[in-house]
Amino acid sequence: MAVILIVEDEVSINELITKNLQLVGHLCVSVFDGRAAISEIDSHKYDLIILDIMLPELDGFEVFEKVKEVPTIFLTARNSLSDRVKGLSMGADDYLTKPFEMLELLARVEAVLRRTQKMKSCFEVGDVKVDFNSYQVFYMERPVECTPKEFELLEVLINNRNIALSRDRLLELVWGYDYEGDTRTIDVHIQKLRKKLGWEHVIKTVYKVGYRLEINL
Structure with missing residues (x-):
């Protein structure tokens, strides 16, 4: 089990991700804007962040600059090559564009957790x-x-x-x-x-x- 923070301002998508991650045994916390994400990370320990880029208050790139020590998967509708390169060059562990298949997200979560040794072998x-x-x-x-x-x-x-x-x-x-x-x-x-x-x-x-x-x- 990993503790995962989901930062996504679209409520329906946030709830869908949360439900599916909980089904496979993870503990999830949801926030809906960039400032709330930073506040949550400052006060609690997380194994992984699923981070949208287009957020209220602070965008995902600004949030990531402050939380680089936590493994992060960018999840966003921004699918241009320059955005992907920026996200990965900043040090993100993965980058998934919307629309996406939930099974693909689950597989990428598992891969990142294994790489960061947060998932049992x-x-x-x-x-x-x-x-x-x-x-x-x-x-x-x-x-x-x-x-x-x-x-x-x-x-x-x-x-x-x-x-x-x-x-x-x-x-x-x-x-x-x-x-x-x-x-x-x-x-x-x-x-x-x-x-x-x-x-x-x-x-x-x-x-x-x-x-x-x-x-x-």
Whole structure:
């Protein structure tokens, strides 16, 4: 779990980001203008900031100048090359333009947290332990043999836990956009993971959609 500050003046977007980050286990605080962001960072410790550029009071670049020590992802409708170069050259960890897919934001959050060592390299729940660094999986303290694709699928499910993922989206995330197989591949791999990890009731089937790893941490 990481503590994340969301600085976004569009209430609907702020709430959407907050909801999805909370679903995967993070603690979120929301503010809606630049001065409130600086005040919040001065009084509390954060692992990551998701920072819009076009803000009331102070813009995102001005805020970032004062909080460079905190890992930051710029999130903005300003998609010009000069803005991206400015944000990254200032030292931001990533830059994502609107409109964006929530799964992409979640993946970028995870990547930044890993780089800044704020996210555990191991995931444990119940009798299952997954070590992302060594690519090892354990069930009831015994090693579980997983194929590379089974491990990648497991990692995607864990990183997006409590979020419903379509079969097509899982194919894109694990097998890639150019994969020519069909969605039955996902069903086969899900059944294998369920059996190997005792997760028959943890990896939920979402009717007419796909699957969701349902975990309360």
